[in-house]
Amino acid sequence: MQYELIIFDWDGTLMDSVPRIVSCMQAAALEAEWGELSAAEVEDIIGLGLPEAIAQLCPGILPAQAERLRERYSHHFVTADATPMLFFAGVEAQIARLRGREQQRLAVATGKSRRGLDRIFAETDSGAWFHASRTADETRSKPHPQMLTELLTELEVPVERAVMVGDTEYDLEMARAIGMDRIGVTYGVHTPERLALSRPKWIAHSIDELFDRLYSE
Numbered sequence: 001m002q003y004e005l006i007i008f009d010w011d012g013t014l015m016d017s018v019p020r021i022v023s024c025m026q027a028a029a030l031e032a033e034w035g036e037l038s039a040a041e042v043e044d045i046i047g048l049g050l051p052e053a054i055a056q057l058c059p060g061i062l063p064a065q066a067e068r069l070r071e072r073y074s075h076h077f078v079t080a081d082a083t084p085m086l087f088f089a090g091v092e093a094q095i096a097r098l099r100g101r102e103q104q105r106l107a108v109a110t111g112k113s114r115r116g117l118d119r120i121f122a123e124t125d126s127g128a129w130f131h132a133s134r135t136a137d138e139t140r141s142k143p144h145p146q147m148l149t150e151l152l153t154e155l156e157v158p159v160e161r162a163v164m165v166g167d168t169e170y171d172l173e174m175a176r177a178i179g180m181d182r183i184g185v186t187y188g189v190h191t192p193e194r195l196a197l198s199r200p201k202w203i204a205h206s207i208d209e210l211f212d213r214l215y216s217e
Contacts, residue, residue: 002101002217003161003162003163003181003214003217004103004104004105004157004161004162005105005106005107005151005152005155005157005161005162005163006098006104006105006106006107006162006163006165006214007106007107007108007109007148007151007162007163007164007165008106008107008108008109008165008166009047009108009109009110009164009165009166009167009168009171009188010108010110010111010112010117010120011046011047011110011111011112011188012046012047012166012167012168012185012187012188012189013165013166013167013171013185013188014087014088014091014095014108015085015086015087015088015091015120016085016086016087016088017085018043018046018188018189020077020083020085021042021046021077022039022042022043023076024073024076024077025037025042025053025057025073026039026042027072027076028069028070028072028073028075028076029057029058029069031068031069031072032065032066032068032069032072033065034058034061034065034069037057041057042057043189044056044189045057046111046168046188046189047111047142047166047167047168047170047171047189048111048136048141048142048170049111049113049136049137049141049142050070050073050074050111050113050136050137051066051070051141052136052141053111054066054069054070077116078116078119084123085120085123087124087126088187088207089207090207090208090211091207092126094207094208094210094211094215095126095129097211097215098211098214098215099129101215105131105132105155105157106129106130106131107130107131107132107133107134107151107155108130108132108133108134109133109134109142109147109148109151109164109171109174110133110134110135110136111135111136111141111142111170112135112136113135113136113137114135114137114138116135117133117135131155132151132154132155133151134147134148134150134151135147142168142170142171142173142174143169143170143171143173143174143177144174144177145174145175145177145178145180147174148162148164148174148175148178148180149178159178159179159180160179160181162180162181163175163180163181163182163183163201163214164180164181164182164183165182165183165185165210165214166182166183166184166185166188167184167185167186167187167188167189167190167195168188168189168190168195169190169194169195169197169198171184172184172195172198172199172200173198176198176199181201182198182199182200182201183200183201183202183203183204183210183214184196184198184200184202184203184204185203185204185205185210186203186204186205187205187206187207
C-alpha cells in the first residue's frame with residue numbers, strides 16, 4: 001500500500017547523530033559526578049525524552065544531580081561540540097523524491113525537545129520537508145503513542161494510512177500500541193533481533209533500501 005503519511009524518527013533514522021549523543025552524554029555524566037557510562041548504555045536510551053533517558057540510564061539519581069546532568073548534556077550538545085551533524089548519505093535526495101509524490105505527507109516524531117528539533121531544522125534547512133512534527137517535551141516520551149495520535153489528528157490521516165519508521169524499539173512500540181504499521185531500520189542503535197520483537201512490517205538495512213521500498217509501496 002502507499003502510505004499517505006510517513007512518520008520518521010530523527011536521531012539514528014534520518015540523522016547520523018548517535019556518536020555525538022553518546023559522547024555528550026558520557027561527558028555530562030562525568031561532570032554531574034554520576035560516573036562513567038558505556039557507549040552501549042547510552043545508545044540503549046536514544047529515542048527517549050531526556051528526563052526519561054536520564055532516569056533509565058541513572059537509576060536512583062537524585063533530582064539535583066539529574067538536573068545537573070541534563071544541563072551539562074545540553075551544554076555539550078549545543079555549545080561544546082561544534083562538529084556539524086549530517087544526515088545519513090542520501091537522505092536529502094530521498095526525502096525530496098518522496099515529497100514529489102502526489103498527496104504524500106511526511107512528519108517527525110522524536111525524543112528531541114522542540115527547541116532542539118527546531119534548531120536542527122534551521123541549521124539544515126530541513127523544516128519545510130515535513131508537514132508536522134512532535135517532540136518529547138510537548139507530548140509524552142516514547143514509547144507512549146501520544147505524539148503519533150496527535151500527528152494523525154493534526155493531519156487528519158487514519159491510522160491505517162500511516163507508518164512509523166525508526167531505529168529503536170521505542171519507535172516501533174509506540175506505533176504498535178495504536179495498531180500503526182511500523183518499519184525498523186538497522187543502521188541506527190537497536191539490533192535487528194530487538195526490532196523484530198515489535199513485529200515491524202519489514203526491516204531495512206540501509207537508507208536506499210528504506211526509501212526504495214517506501215516509494216514503491
